[in-house]
Amino acid sequence: MFGFPASTEFNKRIPKQKFYDHIDIGSSLKRIFIEQIHLIYWRNKLAATTLNVAAGEDVTEIEVLEVQLKSPHLDEAVLRQIDREIPYHILFVLTCEGKAQVWIGYKEAAASGSNAFKVSQYYHTDWMSEKELQFRVDELSMDAIYENLVRQIAGDALKSDSGESLQASIxxxxxxxxxxxxxxxxxxxxxxxxxxxxxxxxxxxxxxxxxxxxxx
Structure with missing residues (x-):
């Protein structure tokens, strides 16, 4: 799906309750999950084993999550909550009424040294037809694949002619x-x-x- 190799396909539905069960029932974030999201699917698992590429030093896996929306709007706080719950890098594909929008966060390991991550910045594409949404992963390592995805989605915001690192561009x-x-x-x-x-x-x-x- 989305042009990724068949070897990466997972296609498992994830109950959205998984991400907000422990949040206080009166939380506005919990209401957003309920009111804005229809279904969540784990579509692809991009990893050294599924892509036959070198393992990354910073990126071990990139999970591709499709978030089916009830209307073409999702609060960024929802993405941050999901990113906090999953200790891997995530490519979000928001879909609604045949259209898709891709989001990705610049996700780094927290300074605490635990498995926790922090997202300092999100980037996203415009809405497009789902049929137009095709990715290529031609890089030779997971770190390079992740960097290329972030730069593709960010577009001109991270464009650089100096060969600077992704972190420096961010x-x-x-x-x-x-x-x-x-x-x-x-x-x-x-x-x-x-x-x-x-x-x-x-x-x-x-x-x-x-x-x-x-x-x-």
Whole structure:
């Protein structure tokens, strides 16, 4: 499915209750699981054994989960909850009414040294026809396969001509996003400012930040 080799197919339904049973019954996250998700399927298991590639140093498996939605919207908090529960890297394929959207998080081992992971950033594609959704995994190791999937899904956000590592690309993109938020906040502030001298000061700050963003 999704163009992955038949050797990776798993196609096992996972009860969505598995991910929220221990959450307090009054939790808004639990309501989101119930109200937004129809079914969850574990579609593929990408691993050294199923792909006949070298094992990764950081990535041992990539689980491909299809999340069938009741409407074309899913709160990101749901993906974070699932990522917390599963100690492997995950490729999420959201489907609804014949359309699909792919999400993947940059997932790292937690500093505690346990099996826990943390997701610092999510990237996703636009909605597309399910028939258009085809992946190729031509890389020779699990680490390389994961990096290629993240870069494919992120698109221009992680594009680099310098051969930088995936982690460096992620950090650069996070910095760019922080700067863009600062710029948006200053633009709102300037629109509300009445004093000319303050507007000039704010505009000077904006010019500096916009100049920095060009380097990203």
């Amino acid at each position: 950090e650069r993109d996070k910095m760019r996003q922080r700067l863009e938020k600062q710029i948006a906040a200053l633009e709102r502030k300037m629109r509300k400012e009445k004093q000319l001298n303050r507007r000039i000061e704010i505009n000077g700050e904006l010019k500096k930040l916009r100049k920095v963003t060009k380097g990203f």
